[in-house]
Amino acid sequence: MSQLKIRLRTLMAIIAALTLLVCAVPVSGFTASGSEQTTEEALETVSSYPYTTKTKVKVNLRASRSTRSTLLKKIPADAEITVNAVKGSWAEVQYKKYSGYVKTDYIVLKEVKKVKATPTPTPIVTLSPEEDAGGYTILQKGAEGAEVSSLQEALIELGFLTGSADGKFGASTEKAVIAFQEKNDYPATGIMDANIQAFLYSGQPKNAKGTKTSIKTLSPVKEVSMKKGNKGAAVTELQQKLIELGYLKGTPSGTYDTDTIGAVRSFQKKNGLTSNGTADATTRALIMSGTALGAKDTATPTVAITPSPTPTMAVPSESLRNGDKGDDVKLLQKRLKDLGYYKSSVDGKMGKGTVKALKEFQKAHGLKDDGVAGQATYAILFTDNALKKGTTPTPQPTTSSTPAPEVTATANTSASWPTLRKNDSGTDVAQLQEALIQLGYLSGKADGNYGAKTVDAVKAFQKANGLTADGTAGEQTQRTLYGGNAKAANVKATATPKPGTTAAPATNTNGTLKVGSTGADVKTLQQKLIELGYLKGTADGVFGKQTASAVKAYQKASNLTADGIAGSQTLSSLSNVAAANNAAASSSTASNTNQKTTVTPSASKVQYANWYDKVKSVARSYPYATVYDIATGISWQVHIFSLGAHADYEPVTANDTARMEKVFGGNTWNPRAVWVVFSDGSVYIGSTHSMPHEVQHVRDNNFAGHSCLHFPRTQEQVNSIGPYATKHQETIDAGWAATQKMK
Known part of the structure; x- marks a missing residue:
């Protein structure tokens, strides 16, 4: 019996131990306490950026990699976005028509792994029109011809290939292509598809040393424009x-x-x-x-025929871009469809099909093919000058019985002054109308057609500015109109401002000051209004009723919309007054009476100062400035919003954009030497271009992006940035030499 008890006790002990062991081991998926376990899921793998994903929760889209930067859009949860790059805890994304940055914690990330080169590349094919990225043909080992020669010259320029371009895609060229792809974060396949070629010739690829640069080797695509420095x-x-x-x-x-x-x-x-x-x-x-006129040829004059009037087409009331909807989009789609560029239904939705058709139209007419429909596009699209798809224009040489006088400039200029008169049409007319609208001589929109209203507006402008009032916009009229000193319609006298050194107001985060706003920006605004005699008392930094009344009084006297809200145009105008007052106050010969809102800078006041040592801090303190083109005397107002290796800026109004594009003859990366007048009265030599790109904040200035201002740097600083900095430095030095001759 005792033996049985011992066995039973042993069995009970074993059962108890097993029970304790089972209780100590958690059930799969749960902890010992019963809470659910979380396991990190493996990230989905993709071969390269960009890739499509979704947001986890509602997330803020910011203008830069900072929670203090401008909030562009609130993206809802589970929304589809495109990730273009990831750096640290921020992702650069695209959501509908918005581009910006979001925190990576709030989106579904994917792992980007480079694809290794495949041993057997796919056969060489030519892209179909739907896939066409600028007319490039896919290039790989075994290909021959001019396109291969251009590729080799580009790779030699970037330092990936040695020797000379022989036009044969062999093993050494393939090796160089793979090195280029790896350096620029492309899959290392050894194959140059259309998109990579477009990036090579038109983007800013990294060279063999890892420095971003713009190459001089010309693209083999015949439609590409040749510009200074191109080779091939x-x-x-x-x-x-x-x-x-x-x-x-x-x-x-x-x-x-x-x-x-x-x-x-x-x-x-x-x-x-x-x-x-x-x-x-x-x-x-x-x-x-083979049909062009030679230098010594004489054209046969043709008799000009006055065209019969045609019905006026309905034109969209504002600029259109991807994602827009409404009747204006329908007008755009219908016109593109009539001309054969658009094949789908007229649904009033600006999608990929509409954008593609618009780009095709813009490219066929020599416009910037950005897929954004603005006044320059409308000025051709909604006229009889618009070409149907597939139609090739026949250039018609023209003659003039009385040649226009040549204008001698102190520096190289691309601004041209074609005489504009009744019945003319095109982008030059649209620019003219935009400037007249901004100055209050013309109402409505700039349609690019020089009709009776435009004639009357030009006459009124000429009369007010002491010119011959004939309604024809010749060189003198246009120089006055775009020069910055033009008198606006019905300008009322303003109080004589006192000379001072108070900086013009900078914008707050959303660029607008109104009742309820507080802070340093408001205080600076009040100080300026006090100096100009519109506000009494002291500047307390609180935007109340008295400040609003003072702003209204200033706006009314300055021919601005008198709403009491200090937006970009009002702040720019005040900034311009500050620059003029301070520049005048610092000159012993300047008069303090009858001040104009814009003055021609004196060459003796222009400084040659290093960007990092001096100018950068000035630009940070005074973000509104006047850019003055040395060669033409035309100036435009800008707002500087980013300070890196150079200053990023936007023209403040559509009139400022028109002036800038008049100087450059359109949009171009080619830099020009300029004087930059800041609101404290200081003037610095610099350079700029007119090509809109990337970030855009101002939506009503007819400039789809921003431009850049460059200032002097040391040679070491220039070399660290790359060739484009060298080009700007050379332009600055040439402009400085021209400035010295003016003193």
């Missing part, structure tokens, strides 16, 4: 033809240099094209056609 076989061919036509002397250099630009300008002027020195698709085709 196509340039040599163009130069040879210009020599044969008598516009260029010597032998082809293969580089699109100053002599070539001058020859192209002469050719364009002789053959009735816009004389800007840029060999765009139309200019290149005419030079190579």
Whole structure:
């Protein structure tokens, strides 16, 4: 019996131990306490950026990688977004028509892994029109021809390939392509597809040392415009033809240099094209056609026929871009469909199909093919000058019985002054109308048609500005209109401002000051209004009723919308007054009476100062400034919003954009030397271009992006940035030399 008890006790002990063991081990998926376990899921893998994903929760889209930056949009939870890049805890994303940055914690991330080169590449194919990225053909090992030569020249320029370009895609070229792809975060396949080629020639690829740069080797696509510094076989061919036509002397250099630009300008002027020195698709085709006029040829005058009036087309009331909806979009789609560019239904939704058709139309008409429909596009699209798809325009050489006088400038200029008169149409007319609207001489919208209302507006402008009031906009009228000193319609006298050094107000985070706003921006605004005699008392930094009344009084006297809200135009106007007052106060010869809102800077006041040591801090303190083109005397107002290796800025109004584009002859990356007048009265030599790109804050200035201001740097600083900085530094130095001659 005792033996049985011992066995039972042993069995009970074993059962108890097993029970304790089972209780100590958690059930799969749960902890010992019963709470659910969380396991980190493996990230989905993709080969490259960009990729599509979704938000986890509602997330803020910011203008930069900072929670203090401007809030662009609140993206809802589970929304589809495109991730373009990830850096640290921030992702650069695209949501509908908005681009910005979000915290990576709030989106579903994917792991980006480079794809290794495949041993057997796919056969060489030519892209279909739907896939076409600028007319490029896929290049890989075994390919031959001019496109391969251009690729090799580009790779040599970037330092990935040695030797000379032989036009044969062999093992060494393939190796260089793989090195280029790895350096620029592309899959290392050894195959150059259309998108990579477009990035190589038109973007800012990294060279072998890892520095971003813009190459000078010209793209092999015939539609690409030739600009200063471009190199390649196509340039040599163009130069040879210009020599044969008598516009260029010597032998082809293969580089699109100053002599070539001058020859192209002469050719364009002789053959009735816009004389800007840029060999765009139309200019290149005419030079190579065999039908162009030579330097010594005489054109046969043609009798001008006055066109019969045509019904006015309905034109959209504002700019349109991807994601917009409504009747204006329907007007755009219907017109594109009538011309054969748009094939889908007219549904009033600005989607990919509409954008693609618009880009095709813009490209066919020599416009910036950005897929954004603005006044410049409308000025051609909604007129009889618009070409149907597939139609090739025949250039018609023109003659003039009385040549216009040549204007001698202190620096190279691309601004042209075609005489505009009744029944003319196009982008030049649209720019003219935009400037007249801004100054209060013309109402409505800029439609690009020089009709009776435009004639009357020009006459009124000419009369107010002491010009011959004939309604024809010649060079003198346009120089006055775009020059910055033009008198607005019905301008009322303002109180004589006292000279001082108070800075003009900077904007707050949303660019607008109104009743209820507080802080340093409001205090600076009040100080300026007190100096100008519109506000009494002291500046307390609180935007109340008295401040609103003072703002209204200033706006009314300055011919601005008198709503008591200090928006971008009001702040810009005050900034301009500050610059004029302070510049005048610092000059011993300046008068404090009858001040104008814009003054021509004195060359003796211009400073050559390093961006990092001096100018950057000035730009941070005074973000509103006046940019003055040295060669033409035209100026425009800008708002500086970002300070890195240079200053990013936007034209404040559509009129400022029109002035800037008048100087540059449109949109171009080619820099020009300028004087920059800040609100404290200081003036610095710099350089800028007119090509809109990337971030845009101001939506009503007809400039789809921002531009850049560059200031002097040391050679070491220039070298660390890359070739584009070298180009700007050379422009600045040339502008400084011209400035010294003016003193």
